[in-house]
Amino acid sequence: MASPRRALGAVTACATTLGLGLAGLVAFTGGASAASTNLVVNPGFETGSLSNWSCDAGTATVVGSPVHSGSHALAATPTSSVDAQCTQTISVQPNSSYSLSAWVQGPYVYLGTSGDGTSDVSTWSSSSSWNQLSTSFTTGASTTSVTVYLHGWYGQATYYADDVTLTGAAGPSPSASASASASPSASASPTASATPTQSATPTPTPTPTATSTGGTGGTGKHKVTGYWQDFDNGATDQKISDVNSAYDIIAVSFATADPNNTGGITFSLDPTLQSKLGGYTDAQFKADIAAKHAAGKKVVLSVGGQNGTITVASSTAATNFANSAYSLMQQYGFDGVDIDLENGLNSTYMAQALHSLASKAGSGFVLTMAPQTIDMLTASSDYLATALQVKDVLTIVNTQYYNSGSMNGCDGGVYSEGTVDFITSMACTAIQAGLSPSQVGIGVPASSSAAGSGYVQPSVVENALNCLAKGTNCGTFKPSTTWPGIGGVMTWSTAWDASNGNQFANNEGAFVHAMP
DSSP: OOOOOOOOOOOOOOOHHHHHHGGGOOOOOHHHOOSOOOOOOOTTOTTSSOOOOOOTTTHHHHHHHSSSSSSOEEEOOOOOOOOEEEEEEEOOOOOOOOEEEEEEEEEEEEEEEEEOOSSOOOEEEEEEEEEEOOOOOOOOOTTOOEEEEEEETOOOOOOOEEEEEEEOHHHHOOOOOOOOOOOOOOOTTTTOOOOOOOOSOOOOOOOOOOOOTTTOOOOOOOEEEEEEEESSSSSSSOOGGGOOTTOOOEEEEEEOOOTSSSEEEEEEOOOHHHHHHTTTOOOHHHHHHHHHHHHEEEEEEEEEEEOOOOOSSSSHHHHHHHHHHHHHHHOOOOOOOEEEETOOOOOOHHHHHHOOOOOOOTTEEEEEEEOOOGSSSTTHHHHHHHHHHTTTTTTTEEESSSOOOOOEOSSSEEETTTSHHHHHHHHHHHHHHHHOGEEEEEOOOOOOOOSSSSOOHHHHHHHHHHHHHHHHOOOSSSOSOTTTTTTTEEOOEEEEHHHHHHHHIIIIIHHHOOOO
């Protein structure tokens, strides 16, 4: 995210809607083997109740019609803030293969798993008649339970599900207890920054259940992120302690590629900046990070930038990335990492690396991303594909809504950067593709000097937030539903903001933190 970013020119790539653009990404596999025992308890809701299932409060019930078989089925109705998710945690065996299926009916019904220990899986459909969703997975070496989930999509009509089947080896102590999973829908609880559901391929899964490794980041429902520059480029030089208190997440920019370790990263303070700051030492830097922690802030290490050349394209490279990133987290006290690779990334191996890092870091891990707008146009775009695969450990994606020219929004319309329509229609694309609203943030420059193009007045950002969260102050594009849990805002950079009188921190910080 080095400033200024390179201009991309006008891009009018043909974006697609959720129903059309993502359908080709979903694999529908055969049903479960009839010879195997179904591990799901109350799979057809024939108890006449939601026993053994845990659902978003007030969204689910058991009905007598329509049903696929038997006398009952699940009916669940999403709202604008929750996707009506129902889960059940099931005992399984490590290193074992399983098949999952369910009969579903309705708009945007999702079936998947979290906690597989390998790559969580998911699939979806949108149909007015009963159809079977099927997928399969293999558990990890230490996996003893898996959470199965069903959910719909924000603001859509009621969906129905019946005859849920999970076949494979039962766990050593089969348990029929109801799932005690974390709040399923990150948008319903903005502090739940992650929503686990990714298959290894970029399938559109809006919200599975948050895992124990998912970090929240920030200090409230909506987050303000700023990038701290580890170099001097004409903006106000800052120590970490100088960063305005309005910033909830501070992204230290940048870690670079370790030339001696494929996929590995390294970081050290820039000597020129250290000198300009009067001899800013490692010890002071670490102490400043600790002080931000004491103030309730999060500090992450941003990887890459405009000129970053980190390549993670193999399992070995993924391991090296995770190990080196974790070492730097321990050395400096970083809470996690920010992925800002603007020269492409391999979604499969980057997702592997980030899951490994999250596992090492444990509870409190913060993962942010700052993709260019062009990298978030469809679920198959490299960044959006990666974000979808790591949404179980993802805090927020702050897309750079600048240096972009014109782009297609989620409705297929072409919108110019620097407008409310551009921001809202692109944020809509990310949410429709499967990110939770709380994982979607608005990235803008702190001043006209901070980027080649795309600087907007605070009122434009605030109107966009109101449009996304409340359906007010929209431009010509108005989303079909609202997302009160929208993640927040980001700026490049805190140094350019300081040079501009802290306009972003003072205006956007106050506005975002006042949002309900």
